[in-house]
Amino acid sequence: AQKVTQAQTEISVVEKEDVTLDCVYETRDTTYYLFWYKQPPSGELVFLIRRNSFDEQNEISGRYSWNFQKSTSSFNFTITASQVVDSAVYFCALSGPAGGTSYGKLTFGQGTILTVHP
Amino acid sequence: KAGVTQTPRYLIKTRGQQVTLSCSPISGHRSVSWYQQTPGQGLQFLFEYFSETQRNKGNFPGRFSGRQFSNSRSEMNVSTLELGDSALYLCASSLQGGSNEKLFFGSGTQLSVL
Numbered sequence: 001a002q003k004v005t006q007a008q009t010e011i012s013v014v015e016k017e018d019v020t021l022d023c024v025y026e027t028r029d030t031t032y033y034l035f036w037y038k039q040p041p042s043g044e045l046v047f048l049i050r051r052n053s054f055d056e057q058n059e060i061s062g063r064y065s066w067n068f069q070k071s072t073s074s075f076n077f078t079i080t081a082s083q084v085v086d087s088a089v090y091f092c093a094l095s096g097p098a099g100g101t102s103y104g105k106l107t108f109g110q111g112t113i114l115t116v117h118p
Numbered sequence: 119k120a121g122v123t124q125t126p127r128y129l130i131k132t133r134g135q136q137v138t139l140s141c142s143p144i145s146g147h148r149s150v151s152w153y154q155q156t157p158g159q160g161l162q163f164l165f166e167y168f169s170e171t172q173r174n175k176g177n178f179p180g181r182f183s184g185r186q187f188s189n190s191r192s193e194m195n196v197s198t199l200e201l202g203d204s205a206l207y208l209c210a211s212s213l214q215g216g217s218n219e220k221l222f223f224g225s226g227t228q229l230s231v232l
Contacts, residue, residue, distance in 0.1 A: 043208075102217070103174065103216075105151065
């Protein structure tokens with residue numbers, strides 16, 4: 001079975017601070033996919049980033065960056081120079097390979113509530 | 119391009135009733151999946167449809183069912199509602215429903231069971 005753990009329930013920062021959201025996952029699959037989604041107050045989840053299990057290269061996309069480490073089963077997400085508009089609930093999610101029971105379905109963590117104060 | 123549309127936005131029902139929720143995916147998307155979100159259990163996968171066929175199902179009782187039409191629009195039905203079914207029900211669409219695809223979510227239907 002797949003499992004995603006986001007140990008941080010709530011994080012509060014002041015605007016322009018950098019903030020890192022932690023995610024630890026469990027899976028028996030050798031091929032899997034990791035995601036971060038953001039849920040603003042309006043309710044819909046918005047896709048942020050995606051990573052394949054066979055590509056551990058860490059990247060930066062604008063103010064977002066991520067650190068994927070298979071050795072520790074972690075997929076952490078960092079927002080640089082946070083803004084008030086970044087306030088939302090952030091979810092880490094995991095899906096499995098084609099042909100597996102987790103194909104096409106996301107297993108989500110419990111979410112981290114991020115509040116960015118002006 | 120219009121996003122994923124879910125109707126209704128809010129719904130109030132009483133125990134024992136049944137409810138049908140609707141989801142219109144992004145044009146061209148053939149996969150629709152449904153998730154239930156509650157404060158206690160978080161986001162949980164209900165089922166996924168592709169080309170009118172259910173391809174995957176989560177661990178929910180048989181009272182939860184769904185279907186997909188030829189135009190990719192989807193409905194989910196919950197029969198014999200229980201208080202614990204109160205939740206935000208989110209629909210998501212993607213092109214093929216593959217595990218590496220990003221999902222586009224609707225704003226959800228907030229169901230309250232009294």
